[in-house]
Amino acid sequence: MSRSAEENIIFDGRIRMPYKWAAGETSSYFLTQLRDHAKLWGTRCSVCQVIFIPPRKNCPRCVTADTTWVELPSRGVLQTFAVIYFSEPLLQPSEPPYIYGIVKLDGADTGLTHFLGEVAPGELRSGMRMEAVFKNKEDRSGLITDLLYFRPEGGSAS
Amino acid sequence: MAQRVGIIGFGQTYHRSHRDDVNGVELINEAVRAALEDAGLTIDDIDAVVIGNMDHFEAVNYVDTWSVDGSGAWMKPLIKLTTGGTTGSTLGIAGYHHAASGLFDVVLVIGWEKNSESDTTGAIITCSDPIFDRFSFSGALPGLAVEASAYIKRYGIKEEDAARVAVRDRAHGANNPYAQLQTPVTIEEVMQSPMLSWPIKLLDICPRSDGAAAVIFAGERKARQLCSQPAWVHYTAVRHSHTYFGDVDYTRLHTLEAAVQELYHHMGIKEPLKELDVVELYQPYSFAGLKWIEAMGLCKPGESPRLIWDGVTDMGGELPFNPSGGVICTNCIGATGLLRIGEAALQVMDRAIGRQVPDVNLALATGFGGAYWSDLMLLGKKPW
Numbered sequence A: 001m002s003r004s005a006e007e008n009i010i011f012d013g014r015i016r017m018p019y020k021w022a023a024g025e026t027s028s029y030f031l032t033q034l035r036d037h038a039k040l041w042g043t044r045c046s047v048c049q050v051i052f053i054p055p056r057k058n059c060p061r062c063v064t065a066d067t068t069w070v071e072l073p074s075r076g077v078l079q080t081f082a083v084i085y086f087s088e089p090l091l092q093p094s095e096p097p098y099i100y101g102i103v104k105l106d107g108a109d110t111g112l113t114h115f116l117g118e119v120a121p122g123e124l125r126s127g128m129r130m131e132a133v134f135k136n137k138e139d140r141s142g143l144i145t146d147l148l149y150f151r152p153e154g155g156s157a158s
Numbered sequence B: 001m002a003q004r005v006g007i008i009g010f011g012q013t014y015h016r017s018h019r020d021d022v023n024g025v026e027l028i029n030e031a032v033r034a035a036l037e038d039a040g041l042t043i044d045d046i047d048a049v050v051i052g053n054m055d056h057f058e059a060v061n062y063v064d065t066w067s068v069d070g071s072g073a074w075m076k077p078l079i080k081l082t083t084g085g086t087t088g089s090t091l092g093i094a095g096y097h098h099a100a101s102g103l104f105d106v107v108l109v110i111g112w113e114k115n116s117e118s119d120t121t122g123a124i125i126t127c128s129d130p131i132f133d134r135f136s137f138s139g140a141l142p143g144l145a146v147e148a149s150a151y152i153k154r155y156g157i158k159e160e161d162a163a164r165v166a167v168r169d170r171a172h173g174a175n176n177p178y179a180q181l182q183t184p185v186t187i188e189e190v191m192q193s194p195m196l197s198w199p200i201k202l203l204d205i206c207p208r209s210d211g212a213a214a215v216i217f218a219g220e221r222k223a224r225q226l227c228s229q230p231a232w233v234h235y236t237a238v239r240h241s242h243t244y245f246g247d248v249d250y251t252r253l254h255t256l257e258a259a260v261q262e263l264y265h266h267m268g269i270k271e272p273l274k275e276l277d278v279v280e281l282y283q284p285y286s287f288a289g290l291k292w293i294e295a296m297g298l299c300k301p302g303e304s305p306r307l308i309w310d311g312v313t314d315m316g317g318e319l320p321f322n323p324s325g326g327v328i329c330t331n332c333i334g335a336t337g338l339l340r341i342g343e344a345a346l347q348v349m350d351r352a353i354g355r356q357v358p359d360v361n362l363a364l365a366t367g368f369g370g371a372y373w374s375d376l377m378l379l380g381k382k383p384w
């Protein structure tokens, strides 16, 4: 190797390919219930009795497929939250600053990640009661974002 | 010293072109539960999990963590492996290594793919070098078409010879309830199917499948304790070679030649056609069923059509190939190499319902992928 380049060439690239992700029957039931009735459903493992949301077709702990549907209330307890000041326009189009958090719905054993709204960051406390706010029915399309955000129960915290 | 290892369980999904009823995690879980049931185990009996699929095929990068809900790897040692087309055979060999090391007694190995979720060719193209290979030659078909045309030119092989291989595998696939394609085809149907890239026609090549496979490996003590007839791992051989597609010698499959020579030498196999009892060949298209059995030393170069037309590799022949229907009937890529191992194990265990070859003592499973890579796993009825 006696010669080196007069310039090092750098190529710009971007992998842009189409994908289609099948939600599967289980998540499709959850999403259509959300879309059509603004209801949130979880699944309970018949062996472990653990209730998961989002729903799982099989139990993540014992791998059994013996699970049943459980309707969950659209309210629960804020476990944790974070305030976001930067944007990732390709994958997370929300305008910063915005807040996301994890809410454990009453009766569920796992938390649901989502946005928090109608509240200032300084008013949030882990452990406070939260309730879901849904899009209007005509705007719901079978996405997890048909649930707009969680807000402090009964409206604004202040 | 490595300990002996046996396969004690195998499970697979019913493979289809589209499994919209399940997501990838749920698809994986179907194979896991089937394998556990086959072995008579629960997830608590599993000491470690090895999982893999093709990069970019589902656009999920941390497949090992993402799939834990389905794989049963929750709170267990877990590793993801991916080596392109050889992913499934790499997974099987890694599962063998885990158990052979003695560090894990019972190892669950999972390969899966949902080909329906991406543009398969687009995803495969991302495997190759972005500066020199991506713009032209990469993807599944170009290399195979060059290989087939070089082989035709050198030995005067006919397209009908390859069609006969496809006819064999499609006939075998009709015996396998898990296969995606279960309808037999004729030579004429293969010859008249649409030309994709000369000389490869639609019915010469594998389909795109959604499916998963799970194989359970156990160290000797556990294997004997848990299973009345394990499929014992006798030997594995691996040859991975080139980076650029232009580096490959398309007139020969050097990786397979080198891997089988190592395996035959180590096992003392002099006449593979007589000594092997069944082969599950990772044969993604029909022409490979000619050229690659020559690379395996079953006959001299250019003589494979005679073996194929004489039915030597058919069910009931001297050395049946692909009783499962093989890759031409089912190709959920990250699972495909592992399906070869699982199906070979079923043959050794005498549990290949509807597709069992009588009196199997030795079964050979192969993997193929990357830039013409080859993997082998030899399974036997008795520990070696």
Ligand SMILES: [Zn+2]
Residues within 6 Å of the ligand: A045, A046, A047, A048, A049, A059, A060, A061, A062, A063, A064
């Ligand atoms: Zn459970």
